[in-house]
Amino acid sequence: MKALPLQSHGIAASRLAIGCMGFGGSWDASEPYTAAHMKQLEEAVDAALSIGINFFDHADIYTRGKAEAMFGELLAARPSLREQLIIQSKCGIQLADGELPGRYNFSKQHIVASVDGILQRLGIDYLDILLLHRPDPLMEPEEVAEAIHTLKASGKVRHFGVSNMHSAHLQLLQAAVSEPFIVNQLHMSLAHRHFIDQGLLINRNEGSAVSFDPGLMAYMQMNNIQAQAWGPLAQGRYTGAAASDTTEAEQLAAQYIAYLARLKETSKEAILLGWLMKHPARIQPVLGTTNAARILACQDAERQAELMTRDEWWTLYATASGTHNPGIKSV
Template identity: 40%
Template structure:
């Protein structure tokens, strides 16, 4: 892995409605994508639901205008969430579908919008209790045999899902994507609070990270920038813990001579399980700022890492 960060494309394409993509929205997306590529990003993360498909559509237009960019990047996309008026019909509830026809139709739609023949990885976005793992696995294996995908990923799923899919898939399962950040710390809280009453406040799939590391499955962290609350966006009003954490981030950034974004994202990179943060900002300056995260992780001491964790949780570890 030459560059550890992933560029998240959820914010490309304008609002989440069926309006046309404007020239301003296209220019903003093009600027962000080019900034990310120049900064070293190689893997770009999509989903069929993002901006009602416009995120993929605007990205496809960018690729069509820049064949060199297409040759220099890899793409992954997700399917399975059905939103009313988006991937699902108006008036329907939010639901999940991973039956064979839905998986195929979702991928074919993504490929058409992106203007490509295949993607590196298709990620199942959420589990669907009404579809057997065998049916979903067969659909994925068919897509791989046709050359439309190279591998499979799972998002927002448990260790049991991962282990079960490994049993029924012929296609390699190469990535698991789950929410992790300095603001969403369940993945480390559950490691140390197993015998503490405080531990009941946190929820993370037990054993997921160690299983992924043992089986060489890439762990991807969505929401890695914690919505920017520690790195410039500002803490929510009346949240002294977030304000205090921002102060620690700023102090460490100044000492390391890196950006605040780099410290926040670097906190994930400092973890020994080779977590790959998904960075979703479209601001070119913040995109470049995030590329200092490997440097921040390299300079982040054991004590620094724990100081950030302690500040973000608002009280000392037991």
């Protein structure tokens, strides 16, 4: 398969990434993480490394900074790890605090201070990639450009990107910022198919319910921007997690995924991710699981993307969309 867009920017990133939002214990800042949480993190990192995953995705808000602090503790205990890893983090979201609501902040002061906090918690000198987490309606592109110039010149951040933004955001920012934005992290999975629906449902009534910038996937492909997918495993809805609100279409898709996994002698997770990774945008799934065994179950995903036929891809899409029954009775 073709190289990831990240690799063309000189970043030796793995095909899969690990999302670190689930580490650090609870989101209550007063509850510290425990030895059990550290053990879970170490097992997850070792599982990832054992199957070639070297990319770890953070954000300054994850468990209110505890996810980064835990990861920093692991790096301090095993300093040789740092140069093996690609470390990405995000800033720009301010959580509700006291009388203040949740809000977004792309001011120069906030971005620069956020990076200093990220580096301190992780115990490292630089980030490989910094993402601006969600669009700030009060954003001044020139001020963002100043922040990025400061961070780049100081060596604190090597590359930059965004998360949850459409093509107009990217174009507005890129017009002011000399550094290229090389990543956009978005919610994409078989369960969250808007990135596919927006193209298929053009000029159809069903398309009115689709929430996805219709030009975004093409824009990223044309501008060599890495599409990263958060939530790619769909919280286990197709691979075994019991959910009281599972739809008939999801149940049928889960049956078809299980059938393909048995047929191809692989895991259900590999089939589910393979569907996503077959897209020509070279999507990089960011696995949100903290479970080492489930990380290991994803190791065959790239191969399954290569092996998946067009008919299998379309059958999965149509079944998950509720427009097709693949006729799989049992596995």
